[in-house]
Amino acid sequence: MKHYIYLLVLIGSILMVNQPAIAQTTESQTEQFQNRIVDSIFSKTLGESRDFWVRLPDNFQPDNDEKYAVIYLMDGFSLESTLEAVYGNYWGHYLPHMILVGVSNRKNRTRDLTTSQIKMRRGSAFDYETGGAETFTKFMEEELIPYIDSKYPTIAYRTLIGHSHAGQFTINMLVNHAHLFENYIAIDPTLDWDNQKLLKQAKEKFKMEDYNGKSLFVSLAAEMLHIQNESITIDNVMSDTSEFSLPARSIIEFSQLAKSQNQLNFSRKVYHEDLHGTVPLPTIRDGLIFLFQWYQFKSPQKFNNPETPIEELVSLLKEQEQIYTEHFGVPTAPMVDEMLNGYGYMNMQMGQPEKAFMFFEMNIKQNPNSANAYDSMAEYYESQNDKENALKYLNKAFELSGKDYYKERIEALNKK
Structure with missing residues (x-):
């Protein structure tokens, strides 16, 4: 470790923009994240076992008293390498040492992450099981989070990250269960779901609830805002009335609403050259830097x-x-x-x-x-x-x- 830090210092300023030097001077990313545990618990709430992984910080020592903030990543096994790449490059100046938890949503994903039951979607029959977000929230609140807190040295400072339907789940967690997390990253969330039901709910909740101390980052993948009309751009999408632009319009409308909620620390970013499937990487990078802006070292x-x-x-x-x-x-x-x-x-x-x-x-x-x-x-x-x-x-x-x-x-x- 001594030589690792010594090389770090020789590169230049250890607190300047060249943060990757801290993370990769003598160790590969894989070696940095060697403290990885794959685990599962049987959930009485879900009636099934649920897999997850835990990555302990690079400086973790079992006999140390240090406790850590926690990031919970939905679709954890799919987006694991994405979070690893961002965190491995930005801890230190931009991000604190944290415990990362990746929750599996490989089975019944649509059921677990959507907020209401539907039978039709975009004019076609929708045969998937849906509307289980509240049940999955109960699993996280009553079973998964207590399990993580009992087994690992955590503090009650949590960040939730979700993409697509998991982004919808993330927004629902903020709107209806804000006591569980301090920070939220919703990646291209499906807020058009069920005729914008969650968006309409947020309009009422934001008038009544206290979101002081909460932070939210929302992204929109704008490379293809309308799957049938390439003339639709970020500049004119809100004037379109077709169902194909509803996903983008829902995110924009929600973002305008969130921005008006003065107690909420909010930021939105449009990724003009990203698709729905490519936007998680830049969103997680920009989102975590925004959420932990206060952490960045002064002077x-x-x-x-x-x-x-x-x-x-x-x-x-x-x-x-x-x-x-x-x-x-x-x-x-x-x-x-x-x-x-x-x-x-x-x-x-x-x-x-x-x-x-x-x-x-x-x-x-x-x-x-x-x-x-x-x-x-x-x-x-x-x-x-x-x-x-x-x-x-x-x-x-x-x-x-x-x-x-x-x-x-x-x-x-x-x-x-």
């Missing part, structure tokens, strides 16, 4: 400038810690551990030992069970020719991990 240039006084850095870190703690509802470090470590090494390289010590010390305080944090502090003391303290921290790293690497480092240092 990165000051952290990268050797002229910034240490007192100012400490003040900025305290401010960042306060922002994170207020949003998550639990004490939260001002930086992920990889960045605390990275800034420590960067300042060592720049000949600023006092700042380096501050970052390493903060990393140990925030991550007292991290062998890597103690190893980094040992390197700091080695750079200061303080063999006694270097050995002290190396011994602590070895005590925590039992790894031969630290034992060999101790032996080598003793020979000097």
Whole structure:
């Protein structure tokens, strides 16, 4: 890990736009997400078993006290690689370490994700079982979420992501069950369903309900707004009255409604060159960045400038810690551990030992069970020719991990 962070710092600013360097310096995406568990529970509500996967954060340690926000991804096995690609590239500056949960909707998808029963759709008979969204919501609220919370170190800060019918499900969750999630990403949702029934319901709910503290990102795939008329564009689609443009018109109308709901933190984006099937990737990327805009680090240039006084850095870190703690509802470090470590090494390289010590010390305080944090502090003391303290921290790293690497480092240092 030490060399991974060291390379990260050499690339340039660890808090600038070049965030992929953090995620992929020495590890492939697959290796990053090695903490993947496939599980299932039998649902009394559904009367069947339901599969899901869980991806633990890259810094997860079983004996650590750190707790994490959670992302729930509907159609989890279909969109797993999409979420993985986005999260693997943007955690750190843009996104916190989080637990990811992918829920299977491979069986009875239309039943589980649609909000009402229908027999006809777009002028044709519709033979699928429908209208089970409330039942599936009950499964998530009473069975799946409690199971995840009991088994993994979570906090009650949840994000829900859904595409198409799952986007309809996501909007329904916000409109009718907003207590379960803080954040929502609805990807090209089917809001035309059942003669816009959910849209009409939202018009009434938005007048009465309190959505303060809730955030929603909605996308519209606009490459083909009308399957039979290519002259229909985003500029004139609202003047069309055919059923073929109703999906797009429903999303636009809902977005206008959501934008007028002052308590709701809302954003919509039209993807002009994307189809319904291609829009999940850019939506998840843009949606997560929007939802966690408050998380993005403030004044990165000051952290990268050797002229910034240490007192100012400490003040900025305290401010960042306060922002994170207020949003998550639990004490939260001002930086992920990889960045605390990275800034420590960067300042060592720049000949600023006092700042380096501050970052390493903060990393140990925030991550007292991290062998890597103690190893980094040992390197700091080695750079200061303080063999006694270097050995002290190396011994602590070895005590925590039992790894031969630290034992060999101790032996080598003793020979000097």
